Amino acid sequence: MSAHPPMYFKNRLYYVLLAAGGLVALAGGYAVYMMEHHGHVISGMNNQIVWGVPHVFAIFLIVAASGVLNVASIGSVFGKMLYKARAPLASLLSIAMLAGGLAVLMLDLGRPDRVLVAATNINLTSVFAWNVVLYSGMFSLVILYLWTMMERRMNPYTKPAGFAVFAWRFILTTGTGLIFAFLTARQAYGSALLPPMFIVLSFAWGLAVFHLVQTVLYAWNDKQLDPLISQRKKNLMGIFVIGSLYMVAMYHMTNLYFAQQKGFERFILIDGGVFPNLFWWGYVVLGNIVPLILIYAPGLGKTRCVFAASSLIVLGAFSLLYVFIIGGQAYPLNIFPGYEASSSFADGQIASYSPTIYEFLLGFGGLAIAFIVTTISVRVLNFMPQDKHYITD
Amino acid sequence: MSEIDLKRRNFFKTSLGAAALTIAPGILLFDVAHGKPEAVSSSVRWGMLIDTANCREGCNDCVTACNKENGLSGVNNTTNAQWIRKIEIKEVSTGRQVSLPMMCQHCEHPPCVDVCPTGASFKRADGIVLVDRHRCIGCRYCMMACPYKARSFVHEVVTDQNPDVPRGKGTVESCSLCVHRIDAGLKPACAESCSNKAILFGDLNDPNSEISKKIRSVTSVQVRADLGLNTGVRYQGL
Numbered sequence: 001m002s003a004h005p006p007m008y009f010k011n012r013l014y015y016v017l018l019a020a021g022g023l024v025a026l027a028g029g030y031a032v033y034m035m036e037h038h039g040h041v042i043s044g045m046n047n048q049i050v051w052g053v054p055h056v057f058a059i060f061l062i063v064a065a066s067g068v069l070n071v072a073s074i075g076s077v078f079g080k081m082l083y084k085a086r087a088p089l090a091s092l093l094s095i096a097m098l099a100g101g102l103a104v105l106m107l108d109l110g111r112p113d114r115v116l117v118a119a120t121n122i123n124l125t126s127v128f129a130w131n132v133v134l135y136s137g138m139f140s141l142v143i144l145y146l147w148t149m150m151e152r153r154m155n156p157y158t159k160p161a162g163f164a165v166f167a168w169r170f171i172l173t174t175g176t177g178l179i180f181a182f183l184t185a186r187q188a189y190g191s192a193l194l195p196p197m198f199i200v201l202s203f204a205w206g207l208a209v210f211h212l213v214q215t216v217l218y219a220w221n222d223k224q225l226d227p228l229i230s231q232r233k234k235n236l237m238g239i240f241v242i243g244s245l246y247m248v249a250m251y252h253m254t255n256l257y258f259a260q261q262k263g264f265e266r267f268i269l270i271d272g273g274v275f276p277n278l279f280w281w282g283y284v285v286l287g288n289i290v291p292l293i294l295i296y297a298p299g300l301g302k303t304r305c306v307f308a309a310s311s312l313i314v315l316g317a318f319s320l321l322y323v324f325i326i327g328g329q330a331y332p333l334n335i336f337p338g339y340e341a342s343s344s345f346a347d348g349q350i351a352s353y354s355p356t357i358y359e360f361l362l363g364f365g366g367l368a369i370a371f372i373v374t375t376i377s378v379r380v381l382n383f384m385p386q387d388k389h390y391i392t393d
Numbered sequence: 394m395s396e397i398d399l400k401r402r403n404f405f406k407t408s409l410g411a412a413a414l415t416i417a418p419g420i421l422l423f424d425v426a427h428g429k430p431e432a433v434s435s436s437v438r439w440g441m442l443i444d445t446a447n448c449r450e451g452c453n454d455c456v457t458a459c460n461k462e463n464g465l466s467g468v469n470n471t472t473n474a475q476w477i478r479k480i481e482i483k484e485v486s487t488g489r490q491v492s493l494p495m496m497c498q499h500c501e502h503p504p505c506v507d508v509c510p511t512g513a514s515f516k517r518a519d520g521i522v523l524v525d526r527h528r529c530i531g532c533r534y535c536m537m538a539c540p541y542k543a544r545s546f547v548h549e550v551v552t553d554q555n556p557d558v559p560r561g562k563g564t565v566e567s568c569s570l571c572v573h574r575i576d577a578g579l580k581p582a583c584a585e586s587c588s589n590k591a592i593l594f595g596d597l598n599d600p601n602s603e604i605s606k607k608i609r610s611v612t613s614v615q616v617r618a619d620l621g622l623n624t625g626v627r628y629q630g631l
Contacts, residue, residue: 039549039562046471047545050533110531110546110563114511118530121511128510128534184504184620185540333542335495335616339482343495344469345542347480352471 010220014379021372028365031358032107040110043359048351049329054108056321057363060205061101061370062135062176063198064317065094066169067206069142073169076162082229085385087162089217090210091146092377093370094169095139097209100370102135104362127178134172141168150381173199180328187264188328193254197247201317204240208313211237214385215307217378225303226387234306238295241313245288248320260337267331267350268323275327278319287316326353429576438520439570440597440625441584442604442613443493447591450492453479458586459496462571464555474545474560476568477583491631494583494592497522497543497568498616499625505535505544514565520597520625521570529564536565540617543567570625597625 034042045052068090075084106112122129145161148154177195184190211233218225252269255261268275291309294300330351335341341348377383459477460467469475477496483489503522505514513528514535524535536544544567551560557573560566571581579585584594595604613627 036563040546041472041548046548047474047536048471048542050536050546110533110565111529114528114530117528118511121513121528123509123512125507126510126534128508128532132510179534182508183538185617186537189537329537333540335480335541336482337617338486339484339491341480341482343478343480345475345478346471347478347495347542 014375018372018375021368021375024368025365025372027361028104028107028363028368031361031365032112034358035108035362036112042356044353044355045359046351046353048346049326049353051325051329052353053322053326053355053359054104054362054366055325056318057366058101058104058108059176059325060314060317060321061097061104061366063173063202064205064209065097065101066138066173066176067202067204068093068097068210069165069169070203070206071210072145072162073166076159077166081388082232085387086210086214088146088149089214089378089383089385090206091142091149091165092383093209093213093374094142094206095146096370096373096377098135098139098142099373100366100368103369104366107365108362127175127182131172131175131179134168134175138165138168138172141165170199173202180324185333186328187255187261187331187334188268188324191251191254193247193251197244197251200240200247201244201320204237204244204313205317207233207237207240208310208317211306211310212314213374215303215310217384221384223384229387230303230306234295234309237306237309237313238292241288241291241295245284248283260334264331268327272327272330272350275323275330279323279327282319283316283323286312287319288313291316329353433517433519433576435518435520436598438597438625439575440499440520440595440604440627441581442593442607442627442629444591444593445491445493445628445630447589448492448494448587449589450481450490452492452589454586454588455479455494455583455592458582459568462555462574462582463558463569464551464553464560472546472548474547474566476543476545476566493628493631495541495543495616496583496626497570498541498622499568499570501623501625503622504538504540508534508538510534517572519575521572521575522567523569523572524564524566526559526561526564526566531563531565533565539567540620540622 043052071083071090072087072094074080075082075087106115109115111117118132122132141161141164145158145165148157148161174195177198180189181191181194214225252265255265266272268279270276291312294305294309294312330353332341332346332348332350335347456475456477456479457467459465463476465474465476477494480493480495482491482493484491499516499520499522501516501520503514503516506516506522509515510532511528511530513525513530514522515525516522531546533546536542536546544565546565547560547562550562554560558569571579571583574581580594581592584592593604593607595602597605597608599605608627611629613629614631615622615624615627616631618624
């Protein structure tokens, strides 16, 4: 073992990691093939739970892809050097996660082969159609932004490009929130609070993903992150976590106040089986309280704590999205207010949903795409944050 | 010279034959599909009035007729398509029970049409809400948006299809108000099959139609009228 220099092992590890990512992506491809061949009947999704686990993965990736750009925006829009040095890495992560999320979303369609139909037939009243434009626009804009940062001759255009990305991602996450906010009849959705809630959630989730990747990148390159920088960034993450918890609390509190929504809230928060458990334990405790302790408790808040906090925030994100997307559909649609209903089509009943392996393979395939894009990019191009020895702001 | 003429002649013959072969199936299929050259008009608005007093609990005639007409299997599981279903409702405060059929309400302002990214969900000029199966990408957003859970996703390969009602795996579908029957001058299958005459079908825009007269004389409601969708299906006795 000692006969080889450390670089040798790193090179091998790099290819092993890439191969592992490739295998997971391939497994995702297999799931897509199976779902297209047999139809969605092999997934756990049905006529009551029409969006399932793939959507949890896709929406996480898309929301985090927008939020991670916060790091870049603080640098280019507000001129903070500490963040400016991290803007290229943040942009890369954004592109990687957007690619993964969109792949999952598109490959889960009933007819993914009709992607050209979706691209050429745009219904202007559909927020989904707006998102087709918003997502592809975001993709191009971030690539342009990266170009202005990484090509010296383009440097003068970094600021306007940064501004454009800043504005675009706000609109993009608004669009993601609107997908649900525009659903008139479902108890869980149809709230104007959802777009801002998604924006604040994106800040926390994006920064958590950024911390995870940054920690691994520094460890890989045997570099030490300046404790002062680490301190400032973890505090920002803490604020984002508190902010997102506040938005989620407001969403539930407004619902709790309306008599017509009490049944739904009771279901999500108390007696809905897996959903209250995931909400309280997964999202509130593991995804918020524990990370906040890890960040703020005296004596904690070191690199490892921030890494653990970030991982838990991501875990909490998945819990919340599962409750929001699947729990929101599981609660019966109130077609006849004031009546109890029953039918052969699950009217008045809690819809059942057991996700199958294909859905998870597809979701993890999306994560794998983001992983592969990131791993290759940080190796072939220089995305390592270049900090100056002093901090000017 | 004569050789050149022959070539020309042969060329014309082949072209004519090819043109005939290209056009003929189209003309024939148009005839087979009972296609009409004139477009539907918005002066008509098709609708239904369902008299819940006449709808018997346990009777499934409309559902059976719909399944037969549209080539649906009728199997009741979570992934199978149900274009029309019987709902039994019980008023919580009084215990009053009502049985009624529920299907696409053919809204004037259909949320499914608003949210559809490709425009596959559309409303025909005569008020019938349909899905263009060639344009549907299977995103299921319309199913999320429909307040009546009227839509189904085709989860697996479908066989034994009715040629008038093409269906396809990976797309969304719902009650078409038996548009192929309406275009042939017939009533929807559910309305025709109801032995209790609980489903009255007709033109809501024609003041002299039976349905318009009845809607003027009895109390009828739209389900979830609070959403302001102005449904084409109304219920009496709710």
